[in-house]
Amino acid sequence: MDQLLPLATVVPLLVAAGISALNRFLRPRRRILDAIGIATAVAVTVMLIVIMTRAAHGDSVYWFAGFRPSHGIAIGIDFAAGPLSAGLACLAAVLVSAAMIFSWRYFEQVATYYHALMLTFLAGMVGYCLTGDIFDLFVWFELMGVSAYALTAYRPEERGPLQGALNFAITNSVGAYFMLSGIALMYGRTGALNMAQIGRYIARHGPDRLVLVAFVLIISGLLIKGAIVPFHFWLADAHAVAPTPVCVLFSGVMVELGLYGIARVYWSVFGYGLGHRQTVTSAFLALGMLTAIVGALFCFRERHLKRLLAFSTISHAGMFLTGIAVLTPLGLAGAAVYVAGHALLKAALFLGTGIVLHRLGSVNETWLHGRGRQLRVTGAIFTLAALGLADLPPFATYLGKGWIESAAATRGFPWVTAVFIISSVLVGAAVLRVAGGVFYGLGDPPSESPQLAAESSEETSETEAAKQRTPLSMIVPAAVLVVAGIVIALLPDLGPVLQASAVRFQDQAAYNATVLSGAHISHPGAPFPPENTGVKAADLASGFGSAAGALLLAFLALYWQRLPVLRRGFEPGTGLVQPIRRFQSGIVNDYVAWIVFGLACVGGALAFAIR
Amino acid sequence: MTAAQRRWLFLAGAAGFAAFYLWGLTGLPGFGNYPGPYGDIINRIAVAQTNATGVVSAVNFEYRGFDTVGEEYILFIAVIGVSTVLRQLRGEREREARDEAVGRRVPPTSDAVRLLSLVLIGPTLVMGWFLASHAQTSPSGGFQGGVVLATSFILLYLAGEFLLFERVSPIDITDAVEAVGAGGFAAIGITAVGLGLAYLTNFLPLGSTPGAVSSSGTIALISFFVGLEVGAAFVLIVSELLEQTLLLRHRS
């Protein structure tokens, strides 16, 4: 058994406990503390790269405390890591490393708490990705959640972080309890907590109402974490106020982990038994498309930099869910590469926002107009990342979008391409508008309402001193992340390798055999056939098209007051967005009401179709 | 949304959700008919395999020990979160924990409360210790014992001796004890890895009598560390809350 698997989770936990125990000694020695944090994150990244390469030909399975399964019954907990799971954990570790490097020396430190919180957050994410036991999944889900709540409220001297943390904590806790209820129901039926064992039982006995209800409950907890409409309201509140390195993790990886959970729970536990693939695809596709559009519309209207990026994350989350929803290997591979590309680029954007906050002290787009001219490198990074977010080739995002669109078309949903292009154009235009306005002073500052001025001017600086030059520890991670966003797409054989990993992820029989019997399956087979992953003309057209559209829309947004055609006294698109903005009320009572309503709709729809 | 609209939205959703949930719950084997097999297998083999007669603790610290590591760290990180959020901020100052008005007569705590609290401190401490160290025999364990241990410290505050409570449980030391408890559990697992076994394998001698205090190998040791951590965690929570309420004041 590969001893690296538990170490990847436990090493950050041990280091977090260690630095807390040595609190008195480490508190004044900032550099040692930072170095320990960065070293641990990098070590975990390396461990996960090794795990990922070792898992390429078969899931790595690890049984804790030496309790191996017998006769198909598992009495211990296992880690079962395939290349996709380990890859996602590796992405999490990379982002944590980048965040820790970014917070070197200048980030306002509170004793050893920040480093302990970040390392525990990392451990939770890694454990969540690697585990093969459904209650263990819940435990790491909770650990991720609680660290995230504490990190959101990191600066309780402002009002925003407290609102964000409370809304985040209450909605995600409700989601966690739904998930636990679903797990308990499955335990009541099967008497097992191991995903492979439960999956085998359901595949043998077929779906019934208990299995369906359990599925919906578990999925709703994950949908809340994954910020899918109408469970998404908490994300904008939390992202806008968390410290920059924390936002990097939230947008880059935490939301995506919710969606990974949906894929994992579907493919390793419920997929084969539940059947009715067309219904499942339609339901989740609808949710994904709705989320993509709603997120994009809110994103375009926003003036608070971090909140703008948060809404764009919601929009992309919808697109990732679409990739998972089509249920083909190409769709899943597309979602995987899209997640990777988006994570790297979004992280770079958040780091860029952090640099702006450090040097200029604000995240209000209207106030910042033209003031970022001396931040040339940051401006270049920001613009490149914005173009990547608009799916310009050769960024990894363009690959992901193209594959998901092809997969959707094969399954009979060709209009997904149109929705993707609209969403990418809106999101890309919003970020390009920010890049052009803040860093190059193009056009006119966007309009501002008094409420927006109040909310974004409250965000005071989160770093100390040294504002004349941007420190290398802030610029280098951002630059490296953007470059990585391009390099990933250029890796040789990326398509076939990712799709093969997706096929393995989707073969439940092979997974069961590997986990419960230790069998080695060399040729896994998924329910839908793999497709061509080569560069297609349609993908290139879609990518260049949405990038061009985004540039045009950004240009219009910056110069609309000077163009005679549009100068009618109001900003284009206002009437469209105004009515839906009232839904994002900031009151957690509303959010929970929507969660219950959404859950009833999803449950009711699936119950009617799968009886 | 107005409050009325919200209530209607929720009631519509809740009606559908409740119907859905009940529809699923009725698919469970009825109350009292647990079908197994997980619990039955563990009940059969636990005592022989681990020499612990308290099967729930065996499940917590051995069969599903890795889950418990995660849960323990949730506790740890929640308390670190409390310390982060309730810290002294710029613009606040911490009053010294001393008697501010020496001449004024303190409104007395009820004699009954004082007496009962002071008298109970000793037995509660012993009870907590007993619970934390007997995980493998009886319905006890680190979690329960830790909470009772924390209660014994909090009884000091209840007896009216806040200053003594502060001095007996200084935040730095309680923090360190909590970290040692959390890290200790994870470290026991790592020691197994160091010995070439799977993480958290029970590598200590199991003892001869099932259910004796010195039996069951790592279960007893883990329970001790968990007791330390949980006790320190709850003392820390109460300390932080009291410090926030009684000592931190806005800088005027």
Next chain:
Amino acid sequence: MQVFPFIVVAWVLAVGLYGIVTSRHLIHQIVCLIVVQSSTYVLLLGIGYRRGAVAPYFSDIPVHTPAVDPVVQALALTDVVVEAAVTALLLSFAIQAHKRFGTLDPHELVQLKG
């Protein structure tokens, strides 16, 4: 009787959620969250129960006596203690929110919206 505890589970969950949605006081809202979690405890323990069986502690009874499921008891046990700490975290948010906003009404605790 076979299904009554599970009806209680659904009821407690619904009541807790209703409390959160209609609450005008943050502390009340956080306690309603505890109520929601309590429904999961009842569900877990109800699932593991076996009629006529004893508690799974074999220090004074023979090992093969029918006992209830120890796994759900272990899960519920750790969950209860962890929930207390997470509630403490939420309450600390509430304390600071009261200091910043001057109120604990969820309708007023809004800095960002739209």
